[in-house]
Amino acid sequence: MSVSNNPNAIAMYMAGNVTQADPAQIIVLLYEGAIYRIGQAIQEIEKQNTLASGIAIYRALAIIGELRKSLNLEEGGEIARNLDRLYLHMHEELVKGHLAKQAQPLERVRTLLTDLNSSWRQVAVQVKTIIDAGTGAPPPPAMPAGLSAYAQPDTAPRLALKA
DSSP: OOOOGGGGHHHHHHHHHTTTTOOHHHHHHHHHHHHHHHHHHHHHHHOOOOOOOOOHHHOOOHHHHHHHHHHHHTTTHHHHHHHHHHHHHHHHHHHHHHHOOSHHHHHHHHHHHHHHHHHHHHHHHHHHHHHTTTSSSSTTTTTSSTTTGGGOOTTTTOOOOOO
């Protein structure tokens, strides 16, 4: 059985990725998870499988909810407030698409998440460069720009998402 077909192997791989990831990498992993779940939901809507699309949307909503809860609105400034509004908009669009059984709102959210993921991948590279060049400690909240929008590891809520 290949790793891609073995849910336990995938879960173990992802657990390893998360436990060794810095905050920017975790955000990238969450975006990728939400994008994947929305893709599943779109496929199921096209097959008219309401139950399966609903489950995929629920899982995407859970990820977006965790991203939203992890925002540091007090210290994250305008970036955190804008992300909060954007995540709320995504939530509304996903619910709208599910209720209407239409893929278009889901496509819009997937596009937004793909754009954000691209940006956060760049941030993750910057953070890794800083960590690799330094002592291995996570960067301070202001480096690089945008990372301070999220709570730092010692204050971040624990994520409990199912694969």
